[in-house]
Amino acid sequence: MARSTFAKSVRTAVVAAAVLGLAAGAGAVLIMTRVARTVVTPVRKRPQNQSIRAVDLDAGTVTLRETPDSSVPGRYGLWFAEETGYAKIGGVISREDGSVTRTLESVAFGDLRPGRGRISGYYYLEPSELGLPVESVTIDTELGEAPAWLFPPDDGPGDRWVIQVHGWGATRQEGLRAVRTFHDQGYTTLLASYRNDGDAPNSADRRYGLGGTEWHDIDAALRYAEDHGATSIVLMGWSMGGAVVLQTITRSSALGLLRGIILESPVIDWIDTLEYQARMLRLPDPITQGALRLIESTWGGPFTGQAAPIDLTSMNFVARAADLSLPTLILHSDDDGFVPSTASRALAAARSDIVTLVPFATALHTKLWNYDEERWSTSIAGWLSEHIDVDAPTAAESTEAAEAAG
Missing domain, CATH: 2.40.10 (Thrombin, subunit H)
Incomplete structure (x- = not known):
């Protein structure tokens, strides 16, 4: 998720609305609308800050x-x-x-x-910079063909795959820095695109679903991996990509393929994240709550441009911790500044049986690899060895076991 881009967009929205909306009631509605639209509208141009x-x-x-x-x-x-x-x-x-x-x-x-x-935080811009075998592929989604990069192990695609999911305002380039870590562990890595990110086909409304729609495209990536020999898949989500991953593992029918998830600076609770961002921008709470209502309401579509409301409450995976069953690795910095680490810590506390939290102190948002590549990479490699590469149960098997125990 692009921290400075989002902040500048909201500040611009608030200033413009304050100028245009001189009448108190009309001005408040205008500010709420601009804030809500900023949250769900993909950004293309980023500020030179x-x-x-x-x-x-x-x-x-x-x-x-x-x-x-x-x-x-x-x-x-x-x-x-x-x-x-x-x-x-x-x-x-x-x-x-x-x-x-x-x-x-x-x-x-x-x-x-x-x-x-x-x-x-991207560092690498092109797959060729990694000096690894790579192939440009396309994934058939419900909206059309979505491009992806496929990095096989040196001996060709195997049955252990990692599918990376980028964040808000980002593209699949975000995950290039992680490829070497998985390649060294013998994994095939697929860097997927999804609707409205500038690479994959747009949805009709050209709006983010904050995970609620994008997961369909990652579900298609799971099918692609299965068709190409994958039997064990780890999903990795960066920032909003974490929310997409959480939606995927609780809504996909391809649970038989999934062995675990990795979340980097993830959005685990959208309301917590958006309220935090609003406080950082010193938005009045009534404006914040009004913007959230617009995003969540069926009547908010004409204001936000959304084709359908987004159920933000259902995206709180601290509250839904019991719905999770896969081994989970979370890497998050406490000074993130955009997505607070509070929900990551709360989920780790609520599900210490399956969640491993690797906290950082001063690495900012989605820049943990950049800050300390060795610690970041060894944390992932160690977690894979301990929790995934030891015949870990699939999501479907974990769910069945939990139901039997309950």
Whole structure:
């Protein structure tokens, strides 16, 4: 989920609504509408919210204005010149006078110079950068063909697969940094696209379902994997992709294939997440609750553009913890700043029998790999070895066992 993009979109919506809606009642409705539409509308253009203050190509350094994103250790992507240029940046060299100087690893394209930019967790942009076997494939969904990237093990596709699901405002590029971790464990990795993400076909309303509609496309990815030899599948969701994964494992009929799930900075409770974001933006609670009602109500469609309401309450998987049965790994940073780790911690506490939580302290949102690749990768590899690659039961078998015990 694109943290700065969402925040700027909501701030813009609030300012515009305040200007346009001078009458108190009409203004409140307008603000609610703009906020609700921001939540469910896919974003294409992301704000250049970082300031590039100096570039030294000979020394291999770039200096940025000090912000939480520019200051966190690790390696990242840096978009610049209105997204026409891209560079890779490494660790922090120094901090002084409100500026942060980092290693400039490479400039992929564009003319990097002082100006505006945006830090990205993607790091890799193209599958070829990984130096691994890869194939571009298409998955037949109910809306048409959705493109995907398939990374088989060195000896060809096997029966153990991981399907990655990207987040809000993101694309399948989000999961490229995770491929090596799964490849080293002998897994085939499928990076899927889903409706309205700019790669897969759009739905008629061109709106996010926050997991409530996107899961159909991941269900199709499960069928694709099964048709190509998969017998053991792990689903991995990033941010909103976590909500999509949770919808998939509780609504798909392909439970016989699933062995476990991995959730990175996940949305586990949409209401908790959206209320947190509203507090961060200092929105009045009546505006927040009104926006949530618009998203959830059948009469809200003309305001939000949704073809159908979204049942946010049913997407609270802390409350629905008993509905879960698969081994689950959650990686979440307590300073996430966009999706709070509270629901991840609550779910881990409620279902300690199946949930393993790996908490980070200062890695921000969906940047845990970037911050500490070794810890991130070894946590996943260890969890796979302990919980999945030991003849773990499928989701269907886990459900049957739980029902028999109950």
